[in-house]
Amino acid sequence: MSLLHWAIVSPFIFAIMVPIVYKYFRKIHTGWFILPLPILLFSYFLSFLSNTRENQVTSETLTWIPSLGIDFTVKVDGLGLLFTLLITGIGSLVVLYSIYYLGKNKEKLNTFYTYLLLFMGAMLGVVLSDNLIVLYLFWELTSFSSFFLIGFWYDREKSRYGAQKSMLITVFGGLCMLGGIILLYLMTGTYRLSEIISLVSPELFEHYLFIPAMIFILLGAFTKSAQFPFHIWLPDAMEAPTPVSAYLHSATMVKAGIYLVARFTPFFGESPVWFWLVSGVGLLTLFWGSFNAVKQTDLKSILAFSTVSQLGMIMSLLGVGSAALHFESIPDSYFTVATTAAIFHLFNHATFKGSLFMVVGIIDHETGTRDIRKLGGLMTFMPITFTLSIIGAFSMAGLPPFNGFLSKEMFFTGMVRVQEMGLFNLETWGILFPIIAWIASIFTFVYSMVLVFKPFTGKYQPEKLEKKPHEAPLGMLISPIILASLVIIIFFFPDLLSESIIAPAMASILPSLLSGTETFHVHISAWHGFTIELFMTIGVVALGTILFLTREKWKQVYNIFPEKLAFNRLYNGLIESSQRLSHTFTNMYMNGSIRSYLIYIFAFFTVILATTLAVKDAFTVNTTNLAPIGVYEVLLSLLIVIGCIAILFAKSRLTSIILLGAVGYTVSLFYVLFRAPDLALTQLVIETVSVALFLLCFYHLPKKRNEERIRFKLTNLLISIGVGTMVTLIALSAHSNKLFDSISQYYVENTYTEAAGKNMVNVILVDFRGFDTMFEITVLAIAAIGIFSMIRLRLAGRKER
């Protein structure tokens, strides 16, 4: 194991130690023991920056299941590094924040940090694994740890609901992704991501598995990243503790899908289906998320929908950026701006959204509520928090001087340039891209303003609050302050990241555009001159302000879309109806009556055998090999037939038993007739014993039962006729199709010479095939012991009495 492997595994090792530390160092908040790990990892991963800058890839392999092509290969390239830095960096801040957020004595800190570390390790594994199976493994581990974290307060109904919902949706996507991975393996013969990407060729586009694989992989990415219509789990996941929401549901886990899409862009990117799906779903999500965020009243719900919308924005940028792969080389990186924007905004979103969640957490922590209808006028109580929220929300709205402005401008640039690409009929439909983006941005502006101005300005309503609000402790403020200062620093020095992080990440997403040692040159500046993007932003601000101020008047718009058709309703309905359906279905066929089960068994028996016989055309009757029929056979057969039919029509059970005995004795007569003395003897005795036992049962029947004939039922008649016919047909066919001679000649010849016996039946039973006999007597012994214990050990019955 290399150091890199240890780095990924270290959170898991720490997770094992958390309960021990928690138990023996109760006086110190467990978080302090965790905090060094992400910081250490962050600084370790920083050391890769110089490598990835030159597009060098660090790769380490650890064999796991070599025979299946599965190994734990870790690869650090630009894209992976960006994500690891986010995971470890924000991870450190979140751990620090959680130390102040979660009480030492109130909460189960051991479970919290165990889950959090599990999640951190899994996330590192997702973004660094080069082997798709290992990636999937870590992917599911993020789902599981996220499930645990959402359900952290498991005594709350809503937490459990949210956890279950997110689990169902993300695991659904994860399984789809596994399907996609397997399809990819079938296409390319390898699980190695880097090899798969290097194999991309026009022939693969024509491969019949190409589109299914793409759709399955995208389903995985869309569910994880809360894209339309799978976004519904994210708002419900807000029941998790705020540090979790900040970490998982804004900065890291929900970006795993983004990572996956970015990762597979070199492979799928040139396909128009990919372009339309990724950018289309992204834009839809962008609009839907921002549109819905405005009507929310819970601060965390606003943030959840805003996350959904921002993720949609990044997704659409990745989709649009993939179109750049159609151009061999880009002198002025004209169409790659979308990809640049995606990565840049990915980073920016993590900074401002993380800080916003922490701010909301502080409000919740200090006032006891997150409902914007109860909050108001907190500005004077919490000046620092207010400042932080202004920075975060204005950045989210895309205003200068915050980093959101830069990425939003680039977003508009990317969308406006879509029309000029000259691909996939974009001349006609391309105009929609900037329009949707612009409308969504207006809504983004509105909810960002709601986020800032509703809680902090307006009227202070102390009677609605549980606690008297006051500024948060310093420790809680450190993390959001760091994030918020990043927000501002990046605006003023945007090129700080461009060469070190964004360019290498782009090289991972669009590798085919580079040749040799070429690298991307990214230049981000705050001022482009009076371009269309600037006017779009001005339009956003102007319209957004109007909409924000007149919010109360147009809120009716949300009633147009009926609540009944909401996706949550759909989800709940789906869950409920599937449960109801399976319940009804199971009740229908598992009705507990042995009669119906027998009907199923015999019906299937008849149908399957009849079809086989018909399909194989196997029914033949061959009369050449038949023995002559004598008088005795006819007589005995008649006896048996009469006996059997009489059983069906017997009025009393006693008659049936006696008739059954008669049939049994006739069978033994048949044995006599067909020269089987051993069988005849045994049959006689056994028949006697079983008739005696039947009589015993008869004697013990409850008295009140009426004696009556078997009731006639058509289904029973049909099925019994069917079974009888089938067996007869098969017996006839089998007899007519003898392929080999019998092996009995061997026994005839060797019974005396080899086994020193003259009774061939007995010699076969005890000598040639004594094994069967040995186990048959074992069966008898088991039966006897079974009867003995059934009768003697009636413990339950005794207690009832």
Place this chain on the structure above:
Amino acid sequence: MKTNDIILQACTKIVLFIIILFSVHMFFAGHYEPGGGFIGGLMTSGALVLLMLAFDMRTIKKILPIDYKILTAIGLLFAVGTAAGALFFNVPFLTHAFGHVDLPILGDTSLHTATLFDLGVYFVVIGVTMTIIQTIGEDGE
């Protein structure tokens, strides 16, 4: 009122030995003529059942203090033991051996290990039938 079944009892006393002798004959003749451990065992237990019919169960239990479950186990042991004995002579499981042996009283006798196996069957069948009948019979009392 207790019925007097002296005829039945007297007949049973005579018939019993004939049946048992017949069953033993069946058992030993099994290798050459119809019969064998199975039918022999059934016959013997038939004799015992007749005894139980003529007298009552407790008396029979006193006369023949046999635990038939143990008899079953012994029978199984015989069967498995005969089969496993072959392993000592480096031949496959359940290989029988036979030959003429000069016994002290009987003189030159043909012996076969299959008889031991059959004896196991015989015991098991007696044990099983009698266990079942005894259990059910005692339950009714």
